[in-house]
Amino acid sequence: MHGNSLSIQKTIKRYAEYKTEYFVAESHPMEQYVQGLKKEMVTMVEKIEMLEVHNRKLMGQNLASCSVKELQEIATQIEKSLHIVRSRKAKLYGDEIEKLKAKERELKDERVRLCGRVGERPMGTPSSSKEKEDVETDLVIGFPKSRR
Template sequence: MTCIQKTIKRYAEYKGEYFVAESHPTEQYVQGLKKEMVTMVEKIEMLEVHNQKLMGKSLAFCSLKELQEIATQIEKSLHIVRSRKAKLYEDEVEKLKAKGRELKDERVRLSGRVGEEPSGMPMPSGSKEKEDVETDLSIGFRPDLNILLVP
């Protein structure tokens, strides 16, 4: 055997040992993943059964204690849901009140620009400029017009 052939043989042997030594930890890793997968599948199945019980299904084989625990869990969940709902309603009422205050302020501001009281009634006659409208009715001759006014 030549020197090159010996080197190739040693390389092949080394390469084979290297992969054999390295494959063992890989197999352990794969086995660990398989065990973890089995554990997860079991947990998922238990959660699905528990969920069905909470939804009122598959209760035929439940003991009285289990049924009481399920009822307690449902009551706690219902309390949490109702509390959240009440909080959302409170927040919405506060938003609507704030919007109402904004609209009221805007109405007051706009009424001031138009010259009205915020209630929608005109301002007293002394507070704004008088309009040039004459409301007196007169019957008779007006020399400046040279006509007779009759109602």
């Protein structure tokens, strides 16, 4: 049995070596993946910090370290952004005005229709063609002429 015991020990030893080699080989790609993620995280943190610094400068903060050229670039960027914001705002106002004008036309048409149903004339419109003719529109400047 001494031979069997030695054979079992050799088998266990080979298994242990195989197991160690297998797991070490498998752990390298995982370590490389983790290292890649760490590098990517560091890069992202640096980018976020740069964006925060740039954002603070655009908001007028921490400008003491800026050169005249950098300040001019910031001012130009702010002016471009302001132009874009104002253009968008003007478009929204224009769209809203058009909607309100359309609503006004709808309400006027509805008013005319309702007045027609009840037999009234809408305010501001003459009731007959006679009224149109009786209205004087001559403008006279100066002293009135005497009648003889």
